[in-house]
Amino acid sequence: MSQKKYRVIQWATGTVGKVALKHFIENPVIELAGVYVTKPEKINKDAGELLGLPPTGVLATNDIEELIKLDADCVFFAALIQDVDLYCRLLRSGKNVVTAAGPFNPTERYRDQFDKIEAACRDGNTSYHGCGVHPGFSGDILPLTLTRLMDRVDCIEVTEIIDKLRNPMIYTEVMGFGRDPDELLANPSRSPEAPFAFEGSMAMVIEGLGKKLEKITTKLEVAKATKDIPYTLGEGIPGGGIIRTGTVAGQHFEWTAWVDGAPFMIYHFYWVMGEDVEPKWNSGDSCYLVQMHGNPPLEVRVMGGTEADGRRPFNGLPWTALMGATAIPAVCDARSGVVTHIDLGVIQPRGLVRA
Template sequence: MQEKFRTIHYGIGAVGSEVLRVALQRQDIQVVGAIDTHPAKAGRELGEVLGLGRHLGINVSYDAESLLRDTSADVVVQATTSHLMTVYPQLVQAVASEKNVISSCEELSYPWTGQGELARKLDRRAKEAGVTVLGTGVNPGFVMDILPLVLTSPCQEVQSIAVTRVVDTSTRRLQLQIKTGTGLSPTEFRFRVSDGSIGHVGLKESLFMIAETMGWQLDEVKESIEPILATRRWETGAFVVEKGRVAGVRQTAVAMAGNREAIRLELQTSLGAEHPHDSIVIDGKPPIKLTIAGGIQGDQAAAAIMVNLIPAAVRARPGLLTMRDLPFIPWWSARGWWKEVPHDEHLRVL
């Protein structure tokens, strides 16, 4: 009899909905619950909320505590917000119910350096409950951290790692356009940066994951964020952006080790960005350069990664883990690669 992983989905927004659509296609997953506090979703039938045209026999719950307590599940797939401080109570609820957690929270992808106290608390709770907590996604969680680390495998020496991700937001969802300041004046942009409502979350987490995995002692970390201004008039489904107003954002995180630039991560997201791509350049022996034309589509990839990780999260050792603590995770095919891998609570690669 084929093993089924029972999942509860906490957060039915853009990412959470895409995760559910992927999970519902997998014959080895049984969705048993859904949680969302938005009035337009709570209490409604899940299939209706997802726009599937069919019912799933699951109503979206507003009461997370009761659903987590009363529903048997292997994994809580959580996709609500980017900031660990905000999402921490939700994670604690899930852990208290003795369920593994896979979260899209960007700050959870590698919280040990930036938010060590919260990370240690969560790690302790997870170990006491005997469950795994894991933060992941496409960025952070893959393109700008795990993928470049994997690419260093054939190197005898590595001096530096540089990753650039260029995204054309005209092809992406509205929320990303808002998050990158689309349509603002340069002055409004600076104000929104200062209050934290604009910009990518997770660049520092990717940088620290790379540095600590490579064993590099950093002397300085510099971050910058600046607007990309429209060079012509743009019309999107939600915005009219005149020339000279904000079309997107450029963010950079640079780590210095001694006199050398050890890590450079640059993210450019804007309307009509030319030649979207992901590129990784490793100054090593041998040198390596990888370019992914078009770049990896963020929402699709994030959802796939979260679903593909379900078997590994169930089998991993208890505690707060990061993507570098897990074995290689391929596409979760119908054959189920995980069936050939024995449960090993010490399974890890880094």
């Protein structure tokens, strides 16, 4: 049974980008058209070699102009920092763009960015889709789907739990672990703009229930290391060090969306450096937890499978890659312009069932 093929460019090959690149190489309905890299040692290497896979015939490059000229249906943008101007160049060149870097769902706060993207989509007759696991799946599609099982919804809580010691990431240092607790509370490392990157997901759920998001309030609390905690930033990533006793070894961000003058949708982020922290918050295995309060109450946990040591890994970064990668056929076939999860409807991924 023949299937339409989609030519895709993978933009960046970090943790998220490598997962997507492997998916594109192995997915029979995807044809890898190009790979963008930034590290000199990756330039001119075969895409397969970057992953320890057989050669693909596609060589990695840092030449943006060369990639813009390529014939491709879509670019999956997995760089850490969003680049709206680059998105617009790609869209005008006739390539659809799916990005894990955002911006995600349109809100008034980012209207200027989305207006630029919409104009580029019109010029290129292309589509743009921002998605990930959070912002994204765990905080919008999943809770909105769960409302179908509810008679009445009083409150929705979405919790992200990450043991960053067991699941090392470059964000450990960026987020200020190891800083003085009072100093971090007075001047958080996480950008004050961060809650508004998630506002679109909150708004999607709230508007899907026929209500309006009135405001977002935030709160931060920290946990301290009860002993010195050595850490790394991940396999092959230089850096790491020791979180000293008494410094920040856990952070709990709480962002609340208000509806009808009351808290309605709450995002919790529990990021901890292992078990030697106080307070412990009883956060448990790394996962996404969605709790629907109302009638009847329910909760759903999304977590990795049990590994050999009996514990579960945090799969947020691989899931971020796959949320975008599996949406590509639907985005390529969609109308031109910014397309959200609502616009795409129930995505039916292609090429996942293989011999």
